[in-house]
Amino acid sequence: MAPMRWPRRTLLVLILLAVWQWVVPHIVTTGPAFFPLPADVADGFTSLLGSARFWRSVVTSVGRVLAGFTVATAIGVVLGIAIGVAPRVEAFVDLTIEMLRPLPAMAWIPIAILWFGVGDVSSVFLVALGAFFPIVLNAAAGARTTARDYGKAALTSGAGPWLRFRRVTLPGALPWVLLGCRVGLGVGWMVIVSAEMVGAQSGLGFLIMEARSFARIDWVVACMIVIGLIGIGLDSTLERVQRRAAPWWGRVAA
Amino acid sequence: MAVKVEAVGVGKRYDGRRPSDAIVALRDFTLQIFAGEFLAIVGPSGCGKSTFLNAVAGLERIDEGRLFMDGVPITKAGADRGVCFQDFALFPWMTVRENVEFSLEAQGRPRAERREIARKYIELVQLSRFEDRYPYELSGGMKQRCALARLVAGDPAVLLMDEPLASVDAQTRLILQNEILRIWGENRPTAQRKTVIFVTHSIDEAVFLADRIAVMTSRPGQLKEIVVNPLPRPREERLRGEPTFSRLTMDIWDLIRDAAVKAIET
Numbered sequence A: 001m002a003p004m005r006w007p008r009r010t011l012l013v014l015i016l017l018a019v020w021q022w023v024v025p026h027i028v029t030t031g032p033a034f035f036p037l038p039a040d041v042a043d044g045f046t047s048l049l050g051s052a053r054f055w056r057s058v059v060t061s062v063g064r065v066l067a068g069f070t071v072a073t074a075i076g077v078v079l080g081i082a083i084g085v086a087p088r089v090e091a092f093v094d095l096t097i098e099m100l101r102p103l104p105a106m107a108w109i110p111i112a113i114l115w116f117g118v119g120d121v122s123s124v125f126l127v128a129l130g131a132f133f134p135i136v137l138n139a140a141a142g143a144r145t146t147a148r149d150y151g152k153a154a155l156t157s158g159a160g161p162w163l164r165f166r167r168v169t170l171p172g173a174l175p176w177v178l179l180g181c182r183v184g185l186g187v188g189w190m191v192i193v194s195a196e197m198v199g200a201q202s203g204l205g206f207l208i209m210e211a212r213s214f215a216r217i218d219w220v221v222a223c224m225i226v227i228g229l230i231g232i233g234l235d236s237t238l239e240r241v242q243r244r245a246a247p248w249w250g251r252v253a254a
Numbered sequence B: 001m002a003v004k005v006e007a008v009g010v011g012k013r014y015d016g017r018r019p020s021d022a023i024v025a026l027r028d029f030t031l032q033i034f035a036g037e038f039l040a041i042v043g044p045s046g047c048g049k050s051t052f053l054n055a056v057a058g059l060e061r062i063d064e065g066r067l068f069m070d071g072v073p074i075t076k077a078g079a080d081r082g083v084c085f086q087d088f089a090l091f092p093w094m095t096v097r098e099n100v101e102f103s104l105e106a107q108g109r110p111r112a113e114r115r116e117i118a119r120k121y122i123e124l125v126q127l128s129r130f131e132d133r134y135p136y137e138l139s140g141g142m143k144q145r146c147a148l149a150r151l152v153a154g155d156p157a158v159l160l161m162d163e164p165l166a167s168v169d170a171q172t173r174l175i176l177q178n179e180i181l182r183i184w185g186e187n188r189p190t191a192q193r194k195t196v197i198f199v200t201h202s203i204d205e206a207v208f209l210a211d212r213i214a215v216m217t218s219r220p221g222q223l224k225e226i227v228v229n230p231l232p233r234p235r236e237e238r239l240r241g242e243p244t245f246s247r248l249t250m251d252i253w254d255l256i257r258d259a260a261v262k263a264i265e266t
């Protein structure tokens, strides 16, 4: 996302909130239990922020995502780079990856619960699964593209395989790897909320389900907003890392 | 004079998806390049100039004939043949200095020595103020100068240049032509000069720079004629206005005009 100034970024959000608060009540007349207004949600938000349960849930969910993301990154980057530099590795794993990739991580929930029970491990497993594919595919594309564009220059400079790997393949693939991580982290965050709705007894996803069963729809919406905000936070953190680590990425070809 | 690079009956075919798509890029291409010589190759677009250069670099296998450097068959890429690619291929994650140092790093030179050698070449191409900049921060001409410094820093015996000035503006181009002559070693005795194979589509560039100009036929590329350049060295700017210069340019153009026109039309 291009860096924009805050007023312009928030304008549409403010308009939608205004419409929601002052226009929607004239159309939907079922009351706040069914359709909470921004002011109700704000109240729910305040009470939520004051509750230790809420903060524990945030820590739980974020922790699970980071754990799953770390596993996915460790395996995905190594395997992806190997795929990108070694056609034999690619031929070996290609079909398997292509077959597993279209399966939504959610489709694994029954198996995850069967294997790991309800709780942390299941959630981490599902996050890792969801984050893995964007990471491995981007890492592979990065290594492959780098070899194509810069492999000849490295060879004719007399560089041996280790130097080529260390000074060309890895730094060349880095921005792709980070891009894959960014996408993967986003997927992981989406996965965790749904995973916790059915496969866990804690976390923000579980909290949403609980709030719903208490008919606290204002809390449900407040949780949704928090989930969105944390998602933005995670993404922009990685975006900043990406810009720092590879300032040349996306600029005119060298 | 010693033969540095020799091509004997070289043939190269690119296989397409179907047999009928196969392209014969070079056929029976024979050429000798002498040690310390500046040889230019001109020919219609798509005639196989880059293919030949890549084969000499060891980046492309040949299907027929033989290719030697110092009498030894060329089988793979090596630091003795530096390549300057048309699109520069500078490593975007390295600064100017790191790019220039790379071939020295490949030779395993200690850091301090690398620094010193790189500094010398960066000075030679007048990029000292930019040695800590990244390629994306440089203009086209500056990138080209960086690529030239990287090319020569590792001290390869043979310099292979594939239309290195094709993408810089006309004025920068004239300046860089002089820099290339300096890097090659125009002011040194022949024995201390490098061997240059310089592909260009610009005939006056070939005439200004080269000792001999190899003119190729259209695809499949063969040697059509070798023109020996009588212009004296060092080449000075005023030579561009001499009748010999323009006559030579016209003669070479006559050799490739028909093929060049055909290359555009097909």
Ligand SMILES: Nc1ncnc2c1ncn2[C@@H]1O[C@H](COP(=O)(O)OP(=O)(O)O)[C@@H](O)[C@H]1O
Pocket (backbone or CB within 6 Å): B014, B015, B023, B024, B025, B044, B045, B046, B047, B048, B049, B050, B051, B052, B219
């Ligand atoms: N990797 C490749 N695969 C298939 N055809 C190629 C490849 N490289 C070059 N060619 C074809 O071979 C011919 C010669 O190419 P090239 O050597 O690049 O010509 P030049 O440099 O003289 O313009 C062209 O017709 C080109 O399309």
Ligand SMILES: [Mg+2]
Pocket (backbone or CB within 6 Å): B049, B050, B051, B162
């Ligand atoms: Mg070419």
